[in-house]
Amino acid sequence: xxxxxxxxxxxxxxxxxxxxxxxxxxxxxxxxxxxxxxxxxxxxxxxxxxxxxxxxxxxxxxxxxxxxxxxxxxxxxxxxxxxxxxxxxxxxxxxxxxxxxxxxxxxxxxxxxxxxxxxxxxxxxxxxxxxxxxxxxxxxxxxxxxxxxxxxxxxxxxxxxxxxxxxxxxxxxxxxxxxxxxxxxxxxxxxxxxxxxxxxxxxxxxxxxxxxxxxxxxxxxxxxxxxxxxxxxxxxxxxxxxxxxxxxxxxxxxxxxxxxxxxxxxxxxxxxxxxxxxxxxxxxxxxxxxxxxxxxxxxxxxxxxxxxxxxxxxxxxxxxxxxxxxxxxxxxxxxxxxxxxxxxxxxxxxxxxxx
Numbered sequence: 001x002x003x004x005x006x007x008x009x010x011x012x013x014x015x016x017x018x019x020x021x022x023x024x025x026x027x028x029x030x031x032x033x034x035x036x037x038x039x040x041x042x043x044x045x046x047x048x049x050x051x052x053x054x055x056x057x058x059x060x061x062x063x064x065x066x067x068x069x070x071x072x073x074x075x076x077x078x079x080x081x082x083x084x085x086x087x088x089x090x091x092x093x094x095x096x097x098x099x100x101x102x103x104x105x106x107x108x109x110x111x112x113x114x115x116x117x118x119x120x121x122x123x124x125x126x127x128x129x130x131x132x133x134x135x136x137x138x139x140x141x142x143x144x145x146x147x148x149x150x151x152x153x154x155x156x157x158x159x160x161x162x163x164x165x166x167x168x169x170x171x172x173x174x175x176x177x178x179x180x181x182x183x184x185x186x187x188x189x190x191x192x193x194x195x196x197x198x199x200x201x202x203x204x205x206x207x208x209x210x211x212x213x214x215x216x217x218x219x220x221x222x223x224x225x226x227x228x229x230x231x232x233x234x235x236x237x238x239x240x241x242x243x244x245x246x247x248x249x250x251x252x253x254x255x256x257x258x259x260x261x262x263x264x265x266x267x268x269x270x271x272x273x274x275x276x277x278x279x280x281x282x283x284x285x286x287x288x289x290x291x292x293x294x295x296x297x298x299x300x301x302x303x304x305x306x307x308x309x310x311x312x313x314x315x316x317x318x319x320x321x322x323x324x325x326x327x328x329x330x331x332x333x334x335x336x337x338x339x340x341x342x343x344x345x346x347x348x349x350x351x352x353x354x355x
Contacts, residue, residue, distance in 0.1 A: 304350025
């Protein structure tokens with residue numbers, strides 16, 4: 001009986017792979033971060049409420065991708081995979097996931113954004129406060145065009161009003177090991193020195209940026225919540241504390257509201273993707289500043305909100321010890337019954353491709 005079941009399982013996996021290879025569009029790319037120095041970072045796909053694993057390995061003759069994949073960037077016909085621990089960027093074909101190019105001259109790449117044929121990537125020099133960089137990479141040649149220096153540890157990027165905005169933080173305080181100041185850097189024109197919009201709130205680091213439908217610019221602050229960028233005042237203002245805000249600070253917007261992840265820290269006492277963490281996807285109304293819970297579960301490490309229908313994708317990463325259990329919720333919080341499909345180790349981000 002076990003032999004028959006195994007054949008059936010493999011057959012289903014093969015059929016799903018054929019669907020992808022033949023040009024069927026997938027709903028989401030799942031980045032499985034993997035464990036540090038274990039070379040088990042991987043990619044999964046969400047196709048018709050099924051999860052296809054080993055996408056990179058199957059497309060590239062079993063090759064290993066990276067020990068830690070931090071994020072991905074939709075580059076049109078390809079994905080750029082930012083592999084933080086191995087100081088490299090890997091491009092794969094957007095449909096068949098065959099490797100196209102590898103760039104190894106960007107230290108600790110974190111997050112990126114594409115604009116007019118270039119990929120802009122934040123790079124952390126070290127985690128002790130040395131200034132980082134933003135690299136400008138030519139997508140046609142997959143080579144570095146130039147870079148600019150940004151104070152502290154740059155993370156998320158956003159193009160807004162034809163300017164490049166960077167979430168960053170000033171140096172760590174060596175005594176308390178806390179950020180001295182969160183900040184947002186604005187590059188008015190590439191090559192110019194960044195303009196900084198700073199905060200007097202200590203102990204938090206700026207993570208990610210987003211602009212709402214009204215053009216207001218917000219930044220997430222690790223473990224705290226949100227702040228708005230006030231260009232006239234030249235600083236971060238209107239802090240919105242969101243209880244148990246997840247340290248990664250990822251933000252999504254749907255129908256005028258901002259979605260984010262919270263955690264009670266579990267037995268470890270801090271957000272680390274532990275299996276016993278009580279985690280919640282919440283949303284905040286920026287007009288009333290009221291927040292509400294949308295989806296609840298244990299061990300959510302990454303999540304995403306599909307911009308086309310508002311569905312919420314989550315994964316319990318089980319403390320990084322085994323494969324991640326995926327879930328989908330309607331925008332009203334009701335869970336969709338799809339069983340418990342498994343992604344790879346440390347599923348951290350869901351990306352919804354533009355076709």
